[in-house]
Amino acid sequence: MLREPEMLPAAGASRMESSSLRSQPHEFVWRDTGRVQAEELFCDRVITYLYDRVREHAPSVVRALASGRMTRLLGFFNYDLPLGARLSGARRLVERLGIDLEECVEPPEFYTTARRIFERRIRYEACRPMEPDPQAVVSPADARVLVGSLDAASHLWVKDKFFSLSELVGPAWARRFTGGQFAIFRLTPEKYHYNHVPVEGVVVDFYELEGAFHSCNPSAVVAMATPYSQNRRAVTIIDTDVPGGSCCGMVAMVEVAALMIGRIEQRYAPRGYQPYQPMAPDLWLRRGQPKSLFLPGSSVDVLVFEPGRVTFAEELLRHQLRADVRSRFSAWLGSPWVEVDVRVRSTIARAHKGARRRCMLKEGS
Numbered sequence: 001m002l003r004e005p006e007m008l009p010a011a012g013a014s015r016m017e018s019s020s021l022r023s024q025p026h027e028f029v030w031r032d033t034g035r036v037q038a039e040e041l042f043c044d045r046v047i048t049y050l051y052d053r054v055r056e057h058a059p060s061v062v063r064a065l066a067s068g069r070m071t072r073l074l075g076f077f078n079y080d081l082p083l084g085a086r087l088s089g090a091r092r093l094v095e096r097l098g099i100d101l102e103e104c105v106e107p108p109e110f111y112t113t114a115r116r117i118f119e120r121r122i123r124y125e126a127c128r129p130m131e132p133d134p135q136a137v138v139s140p141a142d143a144r145v146l147v148g149s150l151d152a153a154s155h156l157w158v159k160d161k162f163f164s165l166s167e168l169v170g171p172a173w174a175r176r177f178t179g180g181q182f183a184i185f186r187l188t189p190e191k192y193h194y195n196h197v198p199v200e201g202v203v204v205d206f207y208e209l210e211g212a213f214h215s216c217n218p219s220a221v222v223a224m225a226t227p228y229s230q231n232r233r234a235v236t237i238i239d240t241d242v243p244g245g246s247c248c249g250m251v252a253m254v255e256v257a258a259l260m261i262g263r264i265e266q267r268y269a270p271r272g273y274q275p276y277q278p279m280a281p282d283l284w285l286r287r288g289q290p291k292s293l294f295l296p297g298s299s300v301d302v303l304v305f306e307p308g309r310v311t312f313a314e315e316l317l318r319h320q321l322r323a324d325v326r327s328r329f330s331a332w333l334g335s336p337w338v339e340v341d342v343r344v345r346s347t348i349a350r351a352h353k354g355a356r357r358r359c360m361l362k363e364g365s
Helices: 015-023 044-057 059-065 068-079 082-088 090-097 114-118 165-169 171-177 218-224 314-320 328-333 353-364
Strands: 027-030 036-038 136-138 143-149 181-187 194-196 201-209 233-239 250-256 264-266 290-294 299-305 310-312 340-342 347-351
Touching (some): 090 114, 165 233, 165 250, 171 250, 218 328, 250 290
Parallel strands (some): 027 340
Antiparallel strands (some): 136 347, 143 181, 143 340, 194 290, 310 347
């Protein structure tokens, strides 16, 4: 079982611990092949320095950087100025990030600015196929995922490290998910930035929670502790125990803003990408359909499930606990905790068999 370390490498941590994290590569595992790869962390030196030394000695600077005004300003300079687009070159950006424009809806000549590249739409039905089983929970994004448990008796328990449950979803729903399971999806800058619906069901609640715009770089996550429940976020509560639903109980989908993510636009479309439908109670969500868009940068989705309602895919658990992979999260926790690269609409969990039977009996009553 993973237990809480005595001290986080943040303000007050030893300089040796922080230096060790800065010099350590951050590796992940490709789901399909099991291959290990080191991630190129954008602006890694700057972000690690800010969240280590600057945060310790000048916390007001980090607070200013994580403010809404600064994140909008940084986003404008990086993605909207024509001069920036000419200097960087859209083509060179596409090549550097390894983006396949052939899978996109618009033709390659459409992608003339960084914003258009990051907000691209893809032919997801063809390029991101989804299995037909409605009780399969699918990834909401092209992302690197960590799965875990909120139950202290589970070997996947990591107490209040990536988020505080009551802060993440708000006090009104926290008790419902106590002792449940979670999956954290970290979108890196090169990823497709639409989020898709992970389960079939009906919206019972939707709300936004104010917060900062801290970086999602692993070093910043380790330094901040519980950053995902401190950033601005949108929370959608989905009831899947309804006729035609995924039989996973209540599911919280939390979309977390980050540095240079000025806002999260809700863009649910039951087919294609439009017309959009407002995210509101009683809206039926079709599994695998586009739900929202993170504006440029990197950010995070968090799924939270009720206790005993889902079983995570075996290969995710197996890869996540590999001791041969150098992950900054492993160094932080003192045990293997490795991200796995997944594709949007691919199966990451299934409704637990017992819960599935109860759900089907409920539907038949």
